[in-house]
Amino acid sequence: MIPAVVTFEEAAAISFGGTTALHFLRDVGKVQTGERVLINGASGAVGSAAVQLARHFGAHVTGVCSSANAGTVRALGADAVIDYKAADFATRGARWDIIFDTVGNVSFERSRNALNKNGRLLLAGGGLGHLLKAPFQSMTSGLKVAGGPAPERAEDIVELKRLCETGAYKPVIDSRFVFDRISQAHARVESGRKVGSVIVTLRAP
Numbered sequence: 041m042i043p044a045v046v047t048f049e050e051a052a053a054i055s056f057g058g059t060t061a062l063h064f065l066r067d068v069g070k071v072q073t074g075e076r077v078l079i080n081g082a083s084g085a086v087g088s089a090a091v092q093l094a095r096h097f098g099a100h101v102t103g104v105c106s107s108a109n110a111g112t113v114r115a116l117g118a119d120a121v122i123d124y125k126a127a128d129f130a131t132r133g134a135r136w137d138i139i140f141d142t143v144g145n146v147s148f149e150r151s152r153n154a155l156n157k158n159g160r161l162l163l164a165g166g167g168l169g170h171l172l173k174a175p176f177q178s179m180t181s182g183l184k185v186a187g188g189p190a191p192e193r194a195e196d197i198v199e200l201k202r203l204c205e206t207g208a209y210k211p212v213i214d215s216r217f218v219f220d221r222i223s224q225a226h227a228r229v230e231s232g233r234k235v236g237s238v239i240v241t242l243r244a245p
């Protein structure tokens with residue numbers, strides 16, 4: 041049942057970014073309270089959910105996004121924000137326990153020196169090349185490198201519903217399109233600039 045605190049549109053958005061972020065942070069990365077987590081692409085659908093969930097799990101959260109979205113990412117709970125046009129997180133001398141890439145431009149080579157011992161590089165946005173190399177990189181570095189598709193599980197949606205009810209998580213909506221403007225909805229998604237999810241409704245509200 042849709043929680044009273046979210047709209048139908050927000051409920052639809054839970055099933056995309058939220059489930060992916062939950063899978064990578066909780067199940068693959070096994071994020072712990074007090075750990076330092078960096079979310080690359082922190083304003084997207086997966087990224088905006090990841091910022092909120094990492095914060096919920098008690099992590100110190102750094103979001104990487106453009107300066108235009110820095111305020112939004114801070115409001116979602118990020119402790120620090122890095123504008124990727126002004127600085128490269130990987131060459132600042134800082135280190136994180138988890139680097140979660142939702143963009144697809146974070147390689148193991150680029151990020152390994154920005155990971156703590158026992159660090160995890162989580163690749164939601166990585167291509168096939170990154171994924172094929174991940175087991176070997178994990179074996180030889182002492183770090184964990186992991187990607188691949190997140191499962192769609194009913195129990196994860198139920199958990200995200202619970203987090204909506206506690207106020208720990210609120211799906212971010214970029215824009216709404218009625219079904220007959222579906223091509224514009226696709227164009228917005230493909231822009232790579234959306235903040236949260238694009239929602240398509242069957243009827244005008």
Ligand SMILES: NC(=O)c1ccc[n+]([C@@H]2O[C@H](COP(=O)([O-])OP(=O)(O)OC[C@H]3O[C@@H](n4cnc5c(N)ncnc54)[C@H](OP(=O)(O)O)[C@@H]3O)[C@@H](O)[C@H]2O)c1
Pocket residue numbers: 056057060080081082083084085086087104105106107108109124142143144145163164165166187188189190191229232233234235236237
């Ligand atoms: N593994 C899985 O199961 C799974 C599931 C869902 C999605 N995905 C993948 O995850 C990725 C993210 O999906 P999404 O829907 O969350 O994407 P999205 O909403 O389009 O978000 C992309 C975000 O990345 C930011 N960005 C663009 N260039 C950047 C850069 N150079 N550095 C840092 N941030 C940058 C953009 O913010 P600015 O506008 O501020 O630049 C934008 O908010 C996609 O590749 C998708 O295919 C994987």
